[in-house]
Amino acid sequence: MKTQLSDLLLNDRGFAFDPVRGETYQLNTTGLVLVKMLQTGMTEAQILEAMQEKYEVDENTARRDLEGFFDELETIGWKA
Amino acid sequence: MSRLPYTRPTVQRLNAGPVNPFRLGTSPSCSEIDGVSVESLANDFGSPLFVFSEKALREKYREAHRAFSRRYPDVQFAWSYKTNYLNAICHVFHQEGSIAEVVSGFEYEKARGNGIPGNQIIFNGPYKQLHELQRAIDEQAMIQVDNLDELLTITNLAKGRSEPVAIALRVFLSTGDHTVWSKFGFNGDNGEVMQVVRRIIATPQLRLQGLHCHIGTFILEPDFYRIAAKKMVGLALEAESLGAPPIRYLNMGGGFASHARLHLQYLAAEHSTPSLDRYAEAICDTITQLWPAGRTLPKLYLETGRALVDDAGYLISSVVAVKKRHTEASTIHTAMSAYGKGGGAVTIAASSKNALVLDAGVNLLYTATWYQPRILPARPCLDAPTATTVYGCLCMNIDVIREEAPLPSLTTGDRVVMHPVGAYNVTQSMQFITYRPAVVLIGEDQQVHVIKKREDLSYVQELELVPSHLA
Numbered sequence: 107m108k109t110q111l112s113d114l115l116l117n118d119r120g121f122a123f124d125p126v127r128g129e130t131y132q133l134n135t136t137g138l139v140l141v142k143m144l145q146t147g148m149t150e151a152q153i154l155e156a157m158q159e160k161y162e163v164d165e166n167t168a169r170r171d172l173e174g175f176f177d178e179l180e181t182i183g184w185k186a
Numbered sequence: 187m188s189r190l191p192y193t194r195p196t197v198q199r200l201n202a203g204p205v206n207p208f209r210l211g212t213s214p215s216c217s218e219i220d221g222v223s224v225e226s227l228a229n230d231f232g233s234p235l236f237v238f239s240e241k242a243l244r245e246k247y248r249e250a251h252r253a254f255s256r257r258y259p260d261v262q263f264a265w266s267y268k269t270n271y272l273n274a275i276c277h278v279f280h281q282e283g284s285i286a287e288v289v290s291g292f293e294y295e296k297a298r299g300n301g302i303p304g305n306q307i308i309f310n311g312p313y314k315q316l317h318e319l320q321r322a323i324d325e326q327a328m329i330q331v332d333n334l335d336e337l338l339t340i341t342n343l344a345k346g347r348s349e350p351v352a353i354a355l356r357v358f359l360s361t362g363d364h365t366v367w368s369k370f371g372f373n374g375d376n377g378e379v380m381q382v383v384r385r386i387i388a389t390p391q392l393r394l395q396g397l398h399c400h401i402g403t404f405i406l407e408p409d410f411y412r413i414a415a416k417k418m419v420g421l422a423l424e425a426e427s428l429g430a431p432p433i434r435y436l437n438m439g440g441g442f443a444s445h446a447r448l449h450l451q452y453l454a455a456e457h458s459t460p461s462l463d464r465y466a467e468a469i470c471d472t473i474t475q476l477w478p479a480g481r482t483l484p485k486l487y488l489e490t491g492r493a494l495v496d497d498a499g500y501l502i503s504s505v506v507a508v509k510k511r512h513t514e515a516s517t518i519h520t521a522m523s524a525y526g527k528g529g530g531a532v533t534i535a536a537s538s539k540n541a542l543v544l545d546a547g548v549n550l551l552y553t554a555t556w557y558q559p560r561i562l563p564a565r566p567c568l569d570a571p572t573a574t575t576v577y578g579c580l581c582m583n584i585d586v587i588r589e590e591a592p593l594p595s596l597t598t599g600d601r602v603v604m605h606p607v608g609a610y611n612v613t614q615s616m617q618f619i620t621y622r623p624a625v626v627l628i629g630e631d632q633q634v635h636v637i638k639k640r641e642d643l644s645y646v647q648e649l650e651l652v653p654s655h656l657a
């Protein structure tokens with residue numbers, strides 16, 4: 107069973123409670139920003155652009171890390 | 187608007203209990219070695235790069251020498267060549283007062299080339315060739331006999347000499363709950379050594395002058411040396427009671443632990459590696475207490491290797507790729523379910539780990555088979571460490587330097603520093619699909635000296651020949 111990202115309980119330090127599995131997670135600052143963007147319904151392309159505006163990161167690194175991070179969320183069982 | 191420094195996004199499942207998510211802290215880093223920047227070392231001498239600290243070598247030697255000479259009147263360290271026989275490293279230890287301990291003809295030649303006279307070379311090892319023994323006898327090296335074949339060969343070589351050839355015996359002993367290194371020498375626990383001693387006493391061309399044991403390596407328990415020293419004194423006195431001349435020296439070998447950490451070792455090295463003082467106390471106090479009162483104590487030799495050089499060596503390497511490593515969810519059945527009780531199955535959640543590929547492989551880090559080198563980023567990182575798999579650069583699935591190293595999110599081009607790696611890696615590294623790196627020594631004045639150049643194609647191919655019909 108998947109957990110809707112909108113159902114996650116987040117605090118501003120990246121602590122996340124998944125009410126479907128009863129598990130807790132720790133996001134780092136970048137992870138938290140990305141999950142919040144996903145919660146607002148932004149697309150992957152929009153997030154990629156937003157990341158480069160916000161952080162000192164080049165497109166390749168951002169794309170690689172974003173894809174890796176989405177995979178990770180999928181493995182956990184979270185979906186947008 | 188200026189952009190913020192970037193860290194790679196991560197999410198980590200928390201286990202109930204130990205982790206306090208608000209106090210994960212930042213990651214330790216190592217941006218300098220002896221005050222020299224890691225980034226500049228990698229830029230100037232290439233990556234990967236072995237780095238040795240002359241200051242650390244000398245300080246460690248002095249600490250070891252002090253620990254023993256405070257407690258014992260006649261102590262001599264012999265640098266264990268195999269542990270690291272780069273000439274510059276050997277020169278540091280020889281300058282500090284070490285003689286040489288070698289285990290092959292090759293190492294013997296190296297020690298002679300480093301200016302050590304034969305009578306200051308301890309010659310160990312199970313395979314000493316005829317001409318090597320001949321030279322060692324001519325040069326009055328301290329031969330420590332490993333087996334009967336060797337003893338007979340020496341007896342033959344000794345015939346017709348005006349003076350008997352002085353030898354020592356390598357002995358193996360059981361000292362505690364670790365493996366007995368019974369490959370080398372004669373059994374000190376079942377009377378075998380005394381049979382050999384009788385044979386030596388009956389051979390006028392030979393004179394027994396010492397006993398040697400090396401109980402193992404990375405011995406975390408100083409008490410094992412107490413047991414070994416007690417048995418060695420017992421053997422020496424028994425040999426004398428059989429008619430051997432006074433035993434002039436006891437050689438307790440090497441084996442003291444460095445600040446490396448074994449795989450599966452729970453405690454960090456700071457909490458598990460005994461101080462050199464504790465080893466010195468175990469050995470010196472035992473010999474002084476048990477040696478007959480009024481008699482001069484035998485000279486004490488030590489062949490300490492890894493404890494002197496390991497902590498002084500670093501390997502700088504660079505991240506060349508960043509990966510993810512996924513593990514599927516799985517259920518393991520515990521003994522409870524096998525026993526027919528419910529509730530014995532435990533579900534392990536699916537997870538995914540960060541993974542890195544470095545430009546150095548396990549061919550350079552032979553000791554990674556047994557030890558987990560500490561891996562530190564060469565720059566301060568903002569985020570907390572997560573379990574990260576560290577792969578080497580070889581085209582082999584076994585090339586994993588650490589299954590799980592605590593690392594922050596690193597990216598391509600980042601440098602890392604592995605430590606301690608000064609013992610056995612340089613001598614045992616293999617050339618495989620890439621060139622072996624340069625080795626530098628940072629002097630006490632922070633000058634950086636190349637002590638071994640990086641390999642190149644012509645060096646690697648130097649000994650190859652292509653038959654003319656293939657040319």
Ligand SMILES: Cc1ncc(COP(=O)(O)O)c(C=O)c1O
Nearest residue numbers: 266400403440441489490491492
């Ligand atoms: C005979 C002998 N002496 C000394 C050493 C050095 O041992 P370590 O590096 O454990 O101090 C060894 C290593 O195996 C050895 O075989």
